[in-house]
Amino acid sequence: MSFTDILLLMFGAILVENFIFAKFYGCCPFLGVSDKPDTALGMGMAVTFVMTLSGAATWAVYHFLLEPFGLEYLKTVAFILVIAALVQFIEMFLRKFIPALYASLGIYLPLITTNCAVLSAALLAIQNEYSFIAAVSFGFASALGFTLAIVVFAGVRGKMEFSEPPRAFQGFPITLIAAGLLAMAFAGFAGIKL
Amino acid sequence: MEISMILIPAAILAALGAAFGILLAIASRAFAVKVDERVPLVRDALPGANCGGCGYSGCDALATAIVEGKAPCGACPVGGDPVAQQIGAIMGVSVEKKQRMRAQVMCSGGDSHATKKYVYQGASDCLAAARLAGGDKLCPFGCIGLGTCASACPFDAIHIENGVAAIDYRKCEGCGTCVAVCPKQLIRLIPYDSAHWVGCMSKEKGGTVTKQCKVGCIGCTMCQKVCEAGAITVNSFLAQIDYNKCVDCGKCVDKCPRHIIWSAERQEGGLFIHR
Numbered sequence: 001m002s003f004t005d006i007l008l009l010m011f012g013a014i015l016v017e018n019f020i021f022a023k024f025y026g027c028c029p030f031l032g033v034s035d036k037p038d039t040a041l042g043m044g045m046a047v048t049f050v051m052t053l054s055g056a057a058t059w060a061v062y063h064f065l066l067e068p069f070g071l072e073y074l075k076t077v078a079f080i081l082v083i084a085a086l087v088q089f090i091e092m093f094l095r096k097f098i099p100a101l102y103a104s105l106g107i108y109l110p111l112i113t114t115n116c117a118v119l120s121a122a123l124l125a126i127q128n129e130y131s132f133i134a135a136v137s138f139g140f141a142s143a144l145g146f147t148l149a150i151v152v153f154a155g156v157r158g159k160m161e162f163s164e165p166p167r168a169f170q171g172f173p174i175t176l177i178a179a180g181l182l183a184m185a186f187a188g189f190a191g192i193k194l
Numbered sequence: 195m196e197i198s199m200i201l202i203p204a205a206i207l208a209a210l211g212a213a214f215g216i217l218l219a220i221a222s223r224a225f226a227v228k229v230d231e232r233v234p235l236v237r238d239a240l241p242g243a244n245c246g247g248c249g250y251s252g253c254d255a256l257a258t259a260i261v262e263g264k265a266p267c268g269a270c271p272v273g274g275d276p277v278a279q280q281i282g283a284i285m286g287v288s289v290e291k292k293q294r295m296r297a298q299v300m301c302s303g304g305d306s307h308a309t310k311k312y313v314y315q316g317a318s319d320c321l322a323a324a325r326l327a328g329g330d331k332l333c334p335f336g337c338i339g340l341g342t343c344a345s346a347c348p349f350d351a352i353h354i355e356n357g358v359a360a361i362d363y364r365k366c367e368g369c370g371t372c373v374a375v376c377p378k379q380l381i382r383l384i385p386y387d388s389a390h391w392v393g394c395m396s397k398e399k400g401g402t403v404t405k406q407c408k409v410g411c412i413g414c415t416m417c418q419k420v421c422e423a424g425a426i427t428v429n430s431f432l433a434q435i436d437y438n439k440c441v442d443c444g445k446c447v448d449k450c451p452r453h454i455i456w457s458a459e460r461q462e463g464g465l466f467i468h469r
Binding site: 061065069071074077078081088092093095097162163164 | 317
């Protein structure tokens, strides 16, 4: 896989195949942690951090442990285990050595343990038979797409604070409608074939 | 089908899980961060509302600050004296008695009393309305009544009644969040048990006030004269009560020709207002 291929892969993962708007992965944090742009950015950074590392870890586990024993069918279970352990480990590591990063990412890290976006990034990298470099860049780019979506949506929700939708739409319903409209905007990228 | 087809995958997964478990156990020892054991104790003593009334981001941040000596033991405005004493006991210092406060909206000019200068149809937020010629009421000091304080209140203690913010005294904890957000600076913290307050903040001259609002302070100084404790002073056409001197005799309430000195009685935690 050449450098250009990897760049195209990353571009596709950020915009065309955006995790939230095109694939509907990670909708829970997308709706739950998008109240304010700064918390949304914190969540996005934590996801980026974990997704990139878990992309590398799961690739290694799959190719060095599961494949030699012919246990490819166990990848979902094994990856959940790897990601959960990895997130716990990262949390402890950051708390000890990089307290500043822990203070900004800390509360979001445990939320990511069971985030389906992280798991699906790992599974898709295996399914598409990516090389190690491609798998890591795919995880990183997918997470960037997630960050872009959640931060943009937090901006939209900030504007909605001051509007008064009809009573039946107040709160969560109007949030879902706004998310749908934003997804339609991202659908414009769907025509781009890389 | 051989039994090993089940046993081998199970063994590999178990080994993987055990390896991660051991790794995490070692990591938790190796990367252990020493936390002052007083921090969780202080945090448990705090009310846990995370209202931010103390100026820190939440109860956890305040607990850390208190233990590090950056904040006084009585820094929590919500917990008041009991919490301050409890924290003082944990920290091993004596704490001075602290007076409990409550919020009070100093405006009586509801929709039926205050005259409006235009019909406001913008965003339902006092900060937005205050930018349009200072709100829709003719009185430049009056409550806009769009509930910026109500949505800011972490205890759901403020509601808009008849165009003026009203405080639910059973729920108010005196954190001061509303005091900070009100664009008219209409909300004040007064002692929890104080029974009287002047429900007006208008510093306009008497004649102007009567045109703007049926229930505004005109600065006639009758309350100042009747007050035996000398607790009421009228400055720039507005009566104000000094709660250090007020003895709650209630004479000013009967004397006020505009009926804007409120009186209330605390019963079973609630505040019963006589008007």
